[in-house]
Amino acid sequence: MNHFALELPCRLAAMGRRRAASALALNAVAGLTEGIGVLALVPLLKLLGIGDGAVPLDPWVFALVLAGYVLLVAATALIGRARNLTVQALTLEFLDRLRADLHAAVLTMEWRAFHQRRAADLQQVMTGEIGRIHGAVTALGDMLGAALAMAFLAVAAVLLSPALTAAALTVVIVAALVTRGLGARGWRLGRELGVANQAAMADLVDNLAGLRLIKIFAAENARAAVLSDRFAVVRDNQRAYQRAQSAERAVLQTVAAAAAAGGMYLAVFVLRLPLAEALTLMLAYGRLLQAALRCLSGWRRLTGLSAALIAYDETLAACRAASEPATSGLNPPPLTCAVRLSDVVVRHEGRDPPALDHVDAIIPAGKVTALIGPSGAGKSTFVDLVIGLTAPDAGHVTVDGALLTPGLRRAWRSATSACPQDPFLFNDTLRANLCLARPDADDAALCAALEDAAAIDFVRALPHGLDTAAGDRGLRFSGGERQRLALARALLRRPALLALDEATASLDDQTAAAVAAAVDRLRGECTVLVVAHRLSAVAHADHVLLLEAGRITAAGTWEEVRAQAGPRLAAIGMLDDA
Numbered sequence: 001m002n003h004f005a006l007e008l009p010c011r012l013a014a015m016g017r018r019r020a021a022s023a024l025a026l027n028a029v030a031g032l033t034e035g036i037g038v039l040a041l042v043p044l045l046k047l048l049g050i051g052d053g054a055v056p057l058d059p060w061v062f063a064l065v066l067a068g069y070v071l072l073v074a075a076t077a078l079i080g081r082a083r084n085l086t087v088q089a090l091t092l093e094f095l096d097r098l099r100a101d102l103h104a105a106v107l108t109m110e111w112r113a114f115h116q117r118r119a120a121d122l123q124q125v126m127t128g129e130i131g132r133i134h135g136a137v138t139a140l141g142d143m144l145g146a147a148l149a150m151a152f153l154a155v156a157a158v159l160l161s162p163a164l165t166a167a168a169l170t171v172v173i174v175a176a177l178v179t180r181g182l183g184a185r186g187w188r189l190g191r192e193l194g195v196a197n198q199a200a201m202a203d204l205v206d207n208l209a210g211l212r213l214i215k216i217f218a219a220e221n222a223r224a225a226v227l228s229d230r231f232a233v234v235r236d237n238q239r240a241y242q243r244a245q246s247a248e249r250a251v252l253q254t255v256a257a258a259a260a261a262g263g264m265y266l267a268v269f270v271l272r273l274p275l276a277e278a279l280t281l282m283l284a285y286g287r288l289l290q291a292a293l294r295c296l297s298g299w300r301r302l303t304g305l306s307a308a309l310i311a312y313d314e315t316l317a318a319c320r321a322a323s324e325p326a327t328s329g330l331n332p333p334p335l336t337c338a339v340r341l342s343d344v345v346v347r348h349e350g351r352d353p354p355a356l357d358h359v360d361a362i363i364p365a366g367k368v369t370a371l372i373g374p375s376g377a378g379k380s381t382f383v384d385l386v387i388g389l390t391a392p393d394a395g396h397v398t399v400d401g402a403l404l405t406p407g408l409r410r411a412w413r414s415a416t417s418a419c420p421q422d423p424f425l426f427n428d429t430l431r432a433n434l435c436l437a438r439p440d441a442d443d444a445a446l447c448a449a450l451e452d453a454a455a456i457d458f459v460r461a462l463p464h465g466l467d468t469a470a471g472d473r474g475l476r477f478s479g480g481e482r483q484r485l486a487l488a489r490a491l492l493r494r495p496a497l498l499a500l501d502e503a504t505a506s507l508d509d510q511t512a513a514a515v516a517a518a519v520d521r522l523r524g525e526c527t528v529l530v531v532a533h534r535l536s537a538v539a540h541a542d543h544v545l546l547l548e549a550g551r552i553t554a555a556g557t558w559e560e561v562r563a564q565a566g567p568r569l570a571a572i573g574m575l576d577d578a
């Protein structure tokens with residue numbers, strides 16, 4: 001654990017050496033003023049007529065002493081302010097960098113690796129864990145400030161009385177040893193708290209996303225109970241963590257009081273100091289002890305919260321380990337011949353048999369290929385491979401004979417466009433959602449794509465047209481409208497290959513026929529892969545692939561596939577009017 005507590009200052013320093021150095025220097029100056037304040041205490045009290053060798057009090061001297069006191073307080077406050085601002089700027093930049101690094105790592109993850117994680121877990125690391133790292137950085141600042149003040153106060157203390165200083169240091173060492181076990185417990189509890197928080201947040205996000213379903217099935221109480229159990233675990237963890245922290249505080253406070261009493265006894269009865277001088281010294285040592293205990297408690301808090309840094313590091317490392325390689329300036333193949341899948345196997349984690357099982361298939365360039373098959377046959381998995389979103393576990397995918405290596409796969413993906421089965425819209429304007437596919441598209445291009453997707457009429461009828469907000473995940477639009485908007489977005493790109501995965505599933509026959517006509521017009525202009533469930537779409541296709549249980553069982557023209565598959569097509573509704 002200490003390894004991580006020590007790593008935090010190193011990382012902060014690595015990020016902004018000059019600012020870290022100036023924060024440290026300002027801390028040192030603040031410590032120095034505290035040391036000077038303490039050292040000046042004895043002569044000042046003498047000047048004021050208190051203690052051994054006191055002189056009669058002069059009003060001018062008294063006024064000067066008071067002015068000096070005001071100046072010292074003002075200087076300390078100014079130095080403190082400068083230190084706080086420097087530390088805060090450094091801290092915020094550090095936290096920003098942590099967020100940005102994790103976000104960048106998530107964005108470049110392999111899709112399948114990302115898909116296996118819960119998005120809510122990543123969200124918790126970006127908010128909860130980074131919040132706790134903020135706490136750790138604050139504890140580090142407190143600890144360093146106290147350590148430097150302690151160093152200067154210790155010098156002042158040695159100058160005042162080496163015997164009492166030795167006694168005070170012994171007390172600090174004893175306190176550190178006594179609370180050692182509590183610190184280790186705090187660290188463990190800190191780690192458990194992170195895990196409990198993650199589970200609770202994941203459920204909370206799930207409940208918010210699935211609220212409609214919860215209402216439909218009147219599952220409010222059941223879902224609330226699940227969440228309440230999760231939060232009970234968080235609460236218990238928090239309580240245990242607070243108990244460990246407050247136990248440590250209580251031990252430290254008791255040790256400090258015992259030290260003050262012991263020191264007083266030592267000063268009066270062993271060192272035989274006059275009571276006034278003994279009181280002055282006790283004041284000085286009280287400050288020293290306070291700084292030492294502040295330093296110790298800062299260290300404990302830091303070790304407790306450093307569990308958050310471990311959780312962050314683990315998540316970042318896992319995301320980076322699953323990152324896609326860079327395209328390294330590769331150009332995507334133009335697709336003039338075909339996309340070919342050879343002996344391809346895709347196995348989703350924890351699933352058997354594979355979703356795609358030794359698949360061989362060709363998608364000819366410039367043609368419309370229809371992919372049909374029962375639910376769960378592997379059609380969407382096939383599409384993800386063809387557009388370069390995922391890589392096969394075995395076998396290979398080629399475009400115009402070029403093997404889709406990890407680097408080329410990303411480049412190829414930028415030349416494709418897809419309308420996924422579950423259309424998603426960002427909570428932004430329709431214009432921004434469409435421009436995701438082609439950032440430089442003007443209104444004319446947007447309207448043409450909306451027209452092809454049979455969406456222009458309802459968009460025009462909206463009071464704010466293209467500037468209408470889509471709502472969370474596009475939920476301010478009906479399923480069919482969302483599907484047509486997603487289709488318009490896919491069409492806007494003018495890609496080398498366009499994949500439409502059940503893109504007209506929610507549309508009425510007339511609208512679906514309009515979309516099919518638009519897709520027909522793309523023939524020769526771009527290669528189209530349509531996952532179809534309508535006979536009309538299949539009958540218009542140049543090439544048909546039948547996928548059953550992860551295997552291509554028929555391929556060719558519609559007539560050829562019909563001849564090969566026969567009555568099996570009835571099960572997927574493909575023989576109605578055949």
Ligand SMILES: Nc1ncnc2c1ncn2[C@@H]1O[C@H](COP(=O)(O)OP(=O)(O)OP(=O)(O)O)[C@@H](O)[C@H]1O
Nearest residue numbers: 115348349351355374375376377378379380381382
């Ligand atoms: N992320 C995943 N993790 C585990 N299994 C998955 C995952 N995605 C798909 N599968 C499984 O892989 C198989 C193929 O799924 P796929 O989505 O490709 O089918 P599909 O033919 O598109 O089905 P549908 O017509 O219902 O959309 C299914 O058995 C499915 O349960």
Ligand SMILES: [Mg+2]
Nearest residue numbers: 379380381421
């Ligand atoms: Mg599917």
